[in-house]
Amino acid sequence: xxxxxxxxxxxxxxxxxxxxxxxxxxxxxxxxxxxxxxxxxxxxxxxxxxxxxxxxxxxxxxxxxxxxxxxxxxxxxxxxxxxxxxxxxxxxxxxxxxxxxxxxxxxxxxxxxxxxxxxxxxxxxxxxxxxxxxxxxxxxxxxxxxxxxxxxxxxxxxxxxxxxxxxxxxxxxxxxxxxxxxxxxxxxxxxxxxxxxxxxxxxxxxxxxxxxxxxxxxxxxxxxxxxxxxxxxxxxxxxxxxxxxxxxxxxxxxxxxxxxxxxxxxxxxxxxxxxxxxxxxxxxxxxxxxxxxxxxxxxxxxxxxxxxxxxxxxxxxxxxxxxxxxxxxxxxxxxxxxxxxxxxxxxxxxxxxxxxxxxxxxxxxxxx
Amino acid sequence: xxxxxxxxxxxxxxxxxxxxxxxxxxxxxxxxxxxxxxxxxxxxxxxxxxxxxxxxxxxxxxxxxxxxxxxxxxxxxxxxxxxxxxxxxxxxxxxxxxxxxxxxxxxxxxxxxxxxxxxxxxxxxxxxxxxxxxxxxxxxxxxxxxxxxxxxxxxxxxxxxxxxxxxxxxxxxxxxxxxxxxxxxxxxxxxxxxxxxxxxxxxxxxxxxxxxxxxxxxxxxxxxxxxxxxxxxxxxxxxxxxxxxxxxxxxxxxxxxxxxxxxxxxxxxxxxxxxxxxxxxxxxxxxxxxxxxxxxxxxxxxxxxxxxxxxxxxxxxxxxxxxxxxxxxxxxxxxxxxxxxxxxxxxxxxxxxxxxxxxxxxx
Numbered sequence: 001x002x003x004x005x006x007x008x009x010x011x012x013x014x015x016x017x018x019x020x021x022x023x024x025x026x027x028x029x030x031x032x033x034x035x036x037x038x039x040x041x042x043x044x045x046x047x048x049x050x051x052x053x054x055x056x057x058x059x060x061x062x063x064x065x066x067x068x069x070x071x072x073x074x075x076x077x078x079x080x081x082x083x084x085x086x087x088x089x090x091x092x093x094x095x096x097x098x099x100x101x102x103x104x105x106x107x108x109x110x111x112x113x114x115x116x117x118x119x120x121x122x123x124x125x126x127x128x129x130x131x132x133x134x135x136x137x138x139x140x141x142x143x144x145x146x147x148x149x150x151x152x153x154x155x156x157x158x159x160x161x162x163x164x165x166x167x168x169x170x171x172x173x174x175x176x177x178x179x180x181x182x183x184x185x186x187x188x189x190x191x192x193x194x195x196x197x198x199x200x201x202x203x204x205x206x207x208x209x210x211x212x213x214x215x216x217x218x219x220x221x222x223x224x225x226x227x228x229x230x231x232x233x234x235x236x237x238x239x240x241x242x243x244x245x246x247x248x249x250x251x252x253x254x255x256x257x258x259x260x261x262x263x264x265x266x267x268x269x270x271x272x273x274x275x276x277x278x279x280x281x282x283x284x285x286x287x288x289x290x291x292x293x294x295x296x297x298x299x300x301x302x303x304x305x306x307x308x309x310x311x312x313x314x315x316x317x318x319x320x321x322x323x324x325x326x327x328x329x330x331x332x333x334x335x336x337x338x339x340x341x342x343x344x345x346x347x348x349x350x351x352x353x354x355x356x357x358x359x360x361x362x363x364x365x366x367x368x
Numbered sequence: 369x370x371x372x373x374x375x376x377x378x379x380x381x382x383x384x385x386x387x388x389x390x391x392x393x394x395x396x397x398x399x400x401x402x403x404x405x406x407x408x409x410x411x412x413x414x415x416x417x418x419x420x421x422x423x424x425x426x427x428x429x430x431x432x433x434x435x436x437x438x439x440x441x442x443x444x445x446x447x448x449x450x451x452x453x454x455x456x457x458x459x460x461x462x463x464x465x466x467x468x469x470x471x472x473x474x475x476x477x478x479x480x481x482x483x484x485x486x487x488x489x490x491x492x493x494x495x496x497x498x499x500x501x502x503x504x505x506x507x508x509x510x511x512x513x514x515x516x517x518x519x520x521x522x523x524x525x526x527x528x529x530x531x532x533x534x535x536x537x538x539x540x541x542x543x544x545x546x547x548x549x550x551x552x553x554x555x556x557x558x559x560x561x562x563x564x565x566x567x568x569x570x571x572x573x574x575x576x577x578x579x580x581x582x583x584x585x586x587x588x589x590x591x592x593x594x595x596x597x598x599x600x601x602x603x604x605x606x607x608x609x610x611x612x613x614x615x616x617x618x619x620x621x622x623x624x625x626x627x628x629x630x631x632x633x634x635x636x637x638x639x640x641x642x643x644x645x646x647x648x649x650x651x652x653x654x655x656x657x658x659x660x661x662x663x664x665x666x667x668x669x670x671x672x673x674x675x676x677x678x679x680x681x682x683x684x685x686x687x688x689x690x691x692x693x694x695x696x697x698x699x700x701x702x703x704x705x706x707x708x709x710x711x712x713x714x715x716x717x718x719x720x721x722x723x724x725x726x727x728x729x730x731x
Contacts, residue, residue: 103567111568138501138605154517154534159571165538169572171517175528202619204466205474208522209532235622239630239654242501242605256565259598260623267602 039323042089042096043070047077049307050099053289056309056360057097057316063364066320066328070097075112077102082115090120095323096286097316114157117150122281123177124184125150125258128318129265129275134341135350141246142269147188148258149181150279155255173209173254178216184280185252186224196228196249197221200237200257213254234261241265273308273349274340276315278322287319288312305355308347310336313363335366402686405452405459406433410440412670413462416652419672419723420460420679426727429683429691433460438475440465445475450482458686459649460679477520480513485644486540487547488513488621490654491681492628492638497704498713504609505632510551511621512544513642518618536572536617541579547643548615549587559591559612560584563600563620576617597624604628629654636671636712637703639678641685650682651675664711668718671710673699676726698729 043058045051061068071093073086090096103111116122125148131137158170182199189197199217203210214231221229232240234257240247241264253261266275278287289311313336320329339345345362346352406421408414424431434456436449453459466474479485493506521533545562552560562580566573577594584592595603597620603610604627616624629638641650652674664670676699683692702708708725709715717725 114568155568157568159569161571165575167536167571167575169534169536169569171532171534173530173532205477205518205520206522206532208524208530212528212530235626235654238601238623238627239635242627242630243634256619257623260601260620263598264601264605264627267605271606272602 038067038069039095040093041068041070041319041323042086042093043072044075044086044096044098044101045072046075046099047102048100048302050101052099052302052305052307052356053309053312054097054099056356057312059360060313060332060363060367061316064328064331064367067325068320068323075101077112079112082112082119087119090116090284090286094284095319096284097312097319098286098288099312100289111157114155116286117279117281120281120284120286121151122279122284122286123149123151124181124280125262125277126188126280127262127266127275127277129262129269131269132274132337132340134337134343135270135274137268137270139242139245139268142265144245144248144265144269145188145192145194145250146258146262146265147181147185147250147252148262149177149252149254151255152177153255155259171206171209171256173212175212175216178213178254179220182217182220182252185250186220186227189227189250190224194227194250196230198237198248198251199229199231200234200251200253200261201231202234202257204233210254217252237261238264242268245269271308271349272311273347274310274314276311276318278315278318285319285322287315287322289315305357306347306353307356308349309356309359310340310347331367335363338366339363401430401432402458403456404431404433404682404686405449405456406435407438407449407459407461407464408435409438409462410465411463411665413464415462415665415668415670415719416672416675417460417462419719420675422723423676423695423726423730424679427691427694427730430688431683431686438464440475442475445478445482453479453483453647453649457647458682459647460675460682461649461651462675463651474520477518479649480642480644483644483647483649484514485642485647485649486512486514487544487643488625488640489551489643490625490629490638490640492625492632492654494632495637495700495703497700497706498633498637500631500633502605502608502631505628507608507611507628507632508551508555508557508613509621509625509628510544510548510613510615511625512540512615512617514618515540516618518622534569534572534619536575538575538579541576541617542583545580545583545615548613549583549590552590552613553587557590557613559593561600561611561614562592562594563597563614563616563624564594565597565620567596573617580615600624601627605631608632625654634671634712635674636710637673637677639674639681641678641681648682648685650678650685652678668720669710669716670719671712672719672722673703673710673713694730695726698726701729702726 043054045054058070071089075082075086101112127146129142129144131142152172152174154171159167161167185197199214201210201214203214245268251261266272278285317329317332339362345354345359347354347359406417408417421433434452438445438449464475488511490509494500494503515535515537517534522530524530548560562577564573564577566577608631614624629635635654638654640654641648680692680695702725708717708722710717710722
């Protein structure tokens with residue numbers, strides 16, 4: 001452990017040009033007895049590109065000798081329910097890493113991604129959309145955290161056919177859920193030194209539903225006087241996102257708007273292939289690729305093994321921070337960002353032509 | 369009239385954007401003036417509608433406006449205004465401000481429901497001379513306007529729990545799909561994309577998709593595909609050139625239209641209209657409820673381009689294509705020259721200066 005710290009320090013001192021080797025955190029890592037004890041994490045490879053990218057994470061963790069060991073479970077998107085043993089495992093380990101689970105379009109099976117979130121009461125979905133140095137995008141200065149309510153709202157799945165040809169779908173908003181997502185957002189902003197929280201809504205049309213959401217946000221905002229709070233209507237927000245994304249910092253949204261805003265923000269910052277994200281509940285956390293959890297890629301990418309593992313690697317770095325292994329998280333993030341910045345090993349969505357395995361090898365080499 | 373046609377032909381020869389080859393054959397009674405209801409609206413509304421009035425006068429367009437004052441805080445659109453629209457069948461309006469929170473329901477939505485304006489159309493395209501981060505954008509977003517999430521049916525079940533209903537019907541989905549395909553067919557568009565979230569809202573958006581698929585079978589010359597709305601948002605900002613005509617339910621259409629307008633230059637320049645079976649209301653493209661900020665109103669710096677282009681759409685709708693072409697050519701010239709631009713396009717002009725520039729560019 002001391003030898004690894006020395007090599008990190010050497011690299012910090014000899015690479016002054018790289019903008020992210022100058023850490024902004026000033027915590028000294030004081031190991032305590034038992035800190036390095038390995039933690040168990042449930043791993044769900046998923047469908048499509050899922051096994052590819054989770055395989056990538058496993059390889060990198062092995063190379064890093066991270067104190068994490070995975071319990072792997074096979075879950076397919078077209079199963080009716082998440083198997084019992086998987087739920088047991090997640091409840092026991094409290095942390096899970098998963099690839100995407102394909103949700104069949106149309107009637108029939110309900111989404112397993114949603115089921116997992118509901119059963120474990122994972123109410124907050126977090127996507128950090130940030131310009132990665134070295135990855136040229138049309139928008140600069142993007143650094144947005146989208147915090148989205150995960151359990152209710154439009155995705156409650158409550159629909160019925162009133163008469164043939166007329167379908168009603170219920171959108172439920174409760175004070176309880178709105179309050180806790182608002183509290184989560186402000187607490188996140190507070191602990192991560194963020195200056196502004198923006199609530200995204202459509203309360204001019206859906207007055208009661210989004211009005212309730214807004215009231216909860218306003219109440220919580222009063223408890224955090226150091227953080228600026230403002231509100232924006234969702235259609236204006238979409239336009240501002242593509243016109244001037246630098247005005248947004250932390251955004252808190254209900255379920256549907258959050259899905260679209262997270263995807264738009266991920267798109268302007270480099271694509272869903274590189275944005276980390278996670279789903280957090282009071283007791284459990286599930287880490288998966290940032291914005292499009294249901295996106296399992298198309299068959300061509302699976303065949304050619306050209307899926308982008310960056311998003312899941314960065315999400316697993318978030319997971320390491322969550323598990324209180326900050327050194328490993330930093331090493332992993334620095335390695336991944338270095339690989340992106342060098343630009344030699346990029347998959348197709350970033351403009352290159354590499355396979356997943358090549359990117360993984362590059363990341364492993366960039367670790368010390 | 370022939371002198372105008374001659375200068376028009378010169379314009380046609382000079383302008384790069386002319387794709388239509390229709391010969392304008394006037395018939396007796398074609399130039400008869402039409403009455404159009406004008407609703408200035410709130411905020412920047414009066415500014416921009418005034419701009420349109422000035423330009424129409426300068427063009428001697430065969431239109432005269434019946435002006436009615438409607439404010440956003442009214443609880444209903446006044447009966448005389450509705451009468452007037454029903455009589456004239458065409459309306460031009462600025463934005464009507466919708467108060468946030470409980471109380472008054474949106475007058476924009478009321479108008480659309482009463483006149484059954486089921487299709488909202490926004491044409492988002494790159495204007496020559498206006499640099500944006502995205503090139504090759506030419507998207508028409510056709511959005512179902514009457515049902516879906518904006519039905520306004522909400523109630524508080526118990527204190528602290530609110531339910532909001534989203535209603536999708538086969539009738540409305542079919543007619544918006546038919547409108548979209550017919551529009552694509554008549555305007556020589558190659559592809560129609562349906563935007564949905566049917567993996568989560570299986571019955572509701574599933575019904576919408578089925579209707580689109582049925583209608584698609586009747587138009588074999590037009591490519592049809594479907595895209596999930598979150599992926600669509602990302603594709604819009606990454607590769608917007610893949611989209612041509614997009615047909616969407618109400619909420620997704622609102623967001624997709626605003627995003628597309630944003631990438632193509634902003635809601636200040638995108639034309640749009642709401643069309644029903646019998647009536648049509650033209651307003652600025654994507655953000656109908658956007659009435660601008662007070663500082664823009666005070667300094668008179670609102671962007672009139674969107675409403676001018678929408679009124680050009682209105683002129684086409686009223687079968688005055690030559691006037692529509694003149695107006696569009698003038699507006700596009702002003703934008704491409706870049707000397708007179710309002711703040712959202714990066715300049716410092718007031719509304720009046722832009723209007724004067726447009727009038728100067730008309731022949």
